[in-house]
Structures are given as structure tokens and as C-alpha cells.
Amino acid sequence: MGQASGYFSQQTLAFLTELYANNQRQWFNDRKPRYEAEVRGPALDLIASFAPRLAEFAPRFQALPKKVGGSLMRPYRDTRFAKDKSPIKTNVGIQFRHDLGKDVHAPGYYLHVEPGQCFLGVGLWRPDPKALAAIRDAIDRSHIRWLAARDDGEFCTRFTLQGNSLVRPPKGYDKDNPMLADLKRKDYIGVMPLRDEQVLGEGLLDLMEEAFEGADPFMRFLCRAVGVPF
Numbered sequence: 545m546g547q548a549s550g551y552f553s554q555q556t557l558a559f560l561t562e563l564y565a566n567n568q569r570q571w572f573n574d575r576k577p578r579y580e581a582e583v584r585g586p587a588l589d590l591i592a593s594f595a596p597r598l599a600e601f602a603p604r605f606q607a608l609p610k611k612v613g614g615s616l617m618r619p620y621r622d623t624r625f626a627k628d629k630s631p632i633k634t635n636v637g638i639q640f641r642h643d644l645g646k647d648v649h650a651p652g653y654y655l656h657v658e659p660g661q662c663f664l665g666v667g668l669w670r671p672d673p674k675a676l677a678a679i680r681d682a683i684d685r686s687h688i689r690w691l692a693a694r695d696d697g698e699f700c701t702r703f704t705l706q707g708n709s710l711v712r713p714p715k716g717y718d719k720d721n722p723m724l725a726d727l728k729r730k731d732y733i734g735v736m737p738l739r740d741e742q743v744l745g746e747g748l749l750d751l752m753e754e755a756f757e758g759a760d761p762f763m764r765f766l767c768r769a770v771g772v773p774f
Contacts (some may be wrong), residue, residue: 551590552636552743555582557659560634564659567630572619579619584611587636587657591615594749598640598653601757604773605640605653615640634658644772649675651732651766653756655743662743664752666703666759667733667766675770680714680727682769687723693765694726698758699734707731732766734759 559582563572572579588609595607608614617637623629635658642650649672654665668675683690694700710728713719717727736755742748760774767774 551586551593551745551748552657553582553586554744556586556636556657557740557744559583560636560657561659563632564634567632567634569631572632583636584616584619587616587638590748591638594640594752597749597753598756601753601760602640602653602763602774604643604767606643607640635661642767642772648770648772650770650772651763653752653759653763655752657743659740662738662740664703664736664738664755665733666756666763667731668770669707669731669733671732671770676730678771679732679766679769680717682765683723683726684717684721690723690726690765693761696761698760699762702736702755702758703734703762704736705729705733706735707733734762 559575559578588611591607591614592609595609598605598607606615610616612618615638617633617639619633621628621631621633623631635656638655638657640653642648642652644650645652649668651666651668656663656665668679671679694705705726708730709725710730712728713721713724714727717724721727738751742751764774
């Protein structure tokens with residue numbers, strides 16, 4: 545079914561599994577035709593097919609089916625400061641960025657395809673200090689609106705807030721602040737785990753659309769907090 549629809553297939557997952565066991569540039573370069581046919585090609589097709597759907601419910605976010613500089617994240621890892629020197633990412637990362645994302649650190653939508661570890665993501669991972677401070681301030685000032693977004697039924701039945709948090713209260717916030725657990729967050733990202741079979745076949749577009757659209761209150765809050773239109 546995944547093959548027929550032009551999106552991810554068992555071959556996609558098999559390639560990523562083999563890459564995990566043989567993560568070397570030469571191995572990857574020798575199998576570039578397979579990568580193009582089984583991984584990058586289906587990913588670009590999915591991005592192109594999702595673009596009109598995304599434009600309907602989140603028109604300020606972009607689905608760009610480009611090999612470089614678009615929604616598909618590059619396969620090569622930046623290993624300069626990493627303990628893990630494996631050169632190639634063993635997952636497919638697709639990010640639908642805000643159209644102002646090059647100028648500011650803005651929320652986004654994300655699809656992660658990796659055997660046994662597939663998921664959808666919404667929000668901001670590792671926001672820069674300015675965006676992080678703005679989100680914390682918005683939560684502190686508008687905690688009722690934040691709670692309505694965070695605990696919205698459509699959102700919290702699918703997504704779980706994940707990421708790292710500070711051990712102590714952030715500077716400027718009291719330890720008795722009722723929103724302290726959320727103020728201590730370093731990441732404001734919701735994650736929805738997917739089974740491998742959910743990313744195979746034609747149903748993936750519907751699943752993404754339904755889940756991302758269901759995260760509207762959460763995304764609207766974050767966009768408003770960092771000063772970008774939703």
C-alpha cells in the first residue's frame with residue numbers, strides 16, 4: 545500500500561534499519577540510488593501531497609518538497625561537537641516550518657520516521673533564549689489560556705509534552721508559582737508516538753492532518769507568545 549501511494553513502505557524502514565547497522569559514508573554513498581527511491585523520493589512526494597492540506601488549516605506553515613532547504617531535513621549529521629560520530633541520520637525528519645522561521649525561532653510541525661520510533665511533533669524544541677523567555681512570560685501572564693491550550697481534549701488525547709526541564713525555577717519566577725512545572729520547561733513540544741504500520745500507506749496524510757489540526761490551540765498559544773501569526 546505504501547508503494548502504491550508513493551509514500552513510505554517496508555523498503556523505507558528496511559533501508560533505515562540497514563543504515564543503522566552500517567552507518568558509514570561509503571556504505572551510504574554506494575546505496576544512493578536505493579536511498580533516493582526508497583527514502584528521499586517518497587518523503588518528497590509526501591511533502592508535496594501534504595502541502596494543500598497544510599495550507600487549509602495552517603497557512604503560515606510551509607510544506608516545501610525540495611531536496612535541499614525545504615521541509616525534508618538533510619541526511620548528514622553534524623558531528624563536530626557530538627560524542628556519536630555516526631555520519632548519517634538513521635531516520636527521516638520532515639519539518640513544516642513557519643514562513644517566518646528563518647527570521648525568528650517559531651513553532652513548527654514535525655514527522656519522524658524511524659523503525660520502532662516513529663512520531664509526530666508539534667511546537668518548539670530547544671527555543672532560543674528570547675523565544676523561551678517569551679513563552680514563559682505568556683504562560684505566567686495568561687495561565688488560564690495556557691491551561692486551555694495544554695489540556696485541550698483534541699490535543700492532550702494525542703500529544704504528550706516532552707523534553708527537558710530546569711531543576712530550579714527559572715530566573716524571575718517564584719518557587720510557589722502554580723505554573724512552575726511548565727515554566728521550568730526548556731522545550732515546548734508535544735509528541736504523538738506512531739506505530740511503524742501507521743506511517744506506511746495512504747492513511748498517513750489523513751492521520752497527520754487530523755493530529756496537527758487538533759493541536760491548533762497549542763500552536764496558536766505558542767505563535768502568539770513568540771509574536772508570529774498563526
